[in-house]
Amino acid sequence: MQIKMDNTDTQSIAEAVVNLLIPVLKDHLVTMIAGGTAVADQLPPCFATDDDLLDQAQTANMVCMSEAWLEKKRCAGGGISFVKIGSKVRYKRKDVTDYIASHTFNNTCESTFDQI
Numbered sequence: 001m002q003i004k005m006d007n008t009d010t011q012s013i014a015e016a017v018v019n020l021l022i023p024v025l026k027d028h029l030v031t032m033i034a035g036g037t038a039v040a041d042q043l044p045p046c047f048a049t050d051d052d053l054l055d056q057a058q059t060a061n062m063v064c065m066s067e068a069w070l071e072k073k074r075c076a077g078g079g080i081s082f083v084k085i086g087s088k089v090r091y092k093r094k095d096v097t098d099y100i101a102s103h104t105f106n107n108t109c110e111s112t113f114d115q116i
Contacts, residue, residue, distance in 0.1 A: 050094035053083060059091040063100060 059080065060067045073079025074089070081095045105111040 048093060050092065050097075052093040053090035054093055054096060056089060056091075059096055062096050 054062070056067050056070055060070055063080070070079060074082060080091055080099045083090045083092065103111075
């Protein structure tokens, strides 16, 4: 028996399978790679989620700015939202990508220097 499916059906099934497998595979990889500790930079990019917490070095790398710039923006304001847990500072991946998106322009007339 053959079932005919169009591309939409196939894509929907593929997306459903991926959405089910990624959390399971990510948890398995975290256990294998980091001994049970979730470390976002040790996972392949395809396993990145919006909830991943990035450290200052990873965040600075993503936005192509220095760690000192991040520290200054945390004090002065106008930077990327951050999470403070004890003495540790972390950035949610989604906040970093949202910050990058809000600083993306099509031409120089759209950008202003005070947004940096």
